[in-house]
Each structure stands twice: as structure tokens, then as C-alpha cells.
Amino acid sequence: xxxxxxxxxxxFAPRIFYSGFGGFDLHGAQGAGVxxxxxxxxxxDDAVGAFVQDMKNRGQWNNTRIVIHSEFGRRNYxxxxxxxxxxxxxxxxxxxxGINGGTHGPxxxxxxxxxxxxxxxxxxxxxxxxxxxxxxxxxxxxxxxPEAQPISxxxxxx
Numbered sequence: 232x233x234x235x236x237x238x239x240x241x242x243f244a245p246r247i248f249y250s251g252f253g254g255f256d257l258h259g260a261q262g263a264g265v266x267x268x269x270x271x272x273x274x275x276d277d278a279v280g281a282f283v284q285d286m287k288n289r290g291q292w293n294n295t296r297i298v299i300h301s302e303f304g305r306r307n308y309x310x311x312x313x314x315x316x317x318x319x320x321x322x323x324x325x326x327x328x329g330i331n332g333g334t335h336g337p338x339x340x341x342x343x344x345x346x347x348x349x350x351x352x353x354x355x356x357x358x359x360x361x362x363x364x365x366x367x368x369x370x371x372x373x374x375x376x377p378e379a380q381p382i383s384x385x386x387x388x389x
Contacts, residue, residue, distance in 0.1 A: 232282040240289050246367055252278070255301060259312030268314075275299070283326065293328030296366045296389055298358065300324075307344055319348040323358045325388050327366070335386040354380045358388065365389040 235248040252275060260266040279297065286292045306318030336353040343349045356376040363372040366389035 232278055236282065236285045236289065236291075239286075239291055239294075256303075257314060258310060258316055259314040261314040279326070296325065296327040296330070296362050298323060298325050298362060300355070300358075306347060307349060308347070319351065321355075323355070325358065325362065327389070330389060331387050335388055336384060351382065353384050353386070354382055356380060357384050357386055361386045361388045 232250055235250075238245060238248075252271075254271055255268070257268050257271075261268040263269075279299070282297070283292070283295075286295045300323045301321055303317050304319045304321035305315040307320060308315070310316050339349070357380075360372040360376065363369040363375065365387075369375075
């Protein structure tokens, strides 16, 4: 993130930057604000917070979208190690100036939390499609995602 800010201000034309941050494949001792998971989330928060402040200081916040996601989901329930195992539940965080804030997609209902996996309700491609079309001005993002989607949701995020 630190390398992206001066490139944006320096007049370079890249419209998308990608940065990875690993170590989240934890299956135990999650939660309660302590431990490896809490430390990783704090590092992520610190990095994103510094980048957000930098973009605001540079007058670029309204031109910025940050999409944070994990490459794997989690199950609904705690395992024997007081953690969670790989599953289907996931979330995206989308930040930036002019974002339509809030929770997007259908609300969870009690039966969602009683099953092993939450109901498939929002396709990850719709999050990217929203940013591509509504922030970057791509007229039609369908060629980026040519495969059929079981569901499609107009999220109205960006």
C-alpha cells in the first residue's frame, strides 16, 4: 500500500493495485481480541488506516476503492480448538470515498447460523463487477467474468 500512494499522485496511469497479506489460515485460538488472529487483524487495520489517511492527505480518497477479501471462507461454528475451519462463509470489505456504506446482500436469518455452511447469497464476482462498472467506469464487466453465475446481485456499493 505504501508503494501505491506515490504512484497515484505521480501521474502514473495504473487503475488497479493488488497487495497480498497472508497468515490468516488459522484454525485455533481465534477471537477474544488476543492471539495470532487478533494480531493479524490489527496489522491489517494499521496498514489500511495509514493508507486511507495518506489518500485523504493527498486529496485522492474520493478516487480510491479498497477491496479486502479472503481466498477462503469459514464455517459457522467453532471447532474444538476454539477456532473455525474452512467453509463457505466469507465477507468482503469495500472502502473508499463515495462508497454506499453498510451491509449489502440479504440479511442472515437464524437458520443460516444453525447449518454447517451459510446460504450462498452473494457471488464474489458481483462485488468486483460493482467496482469495475460503478467506480472504474467499465461499461460492461461481463467479459471479465464470462462463466455462468448461479446467482447475481446488484449490490450498489461503489
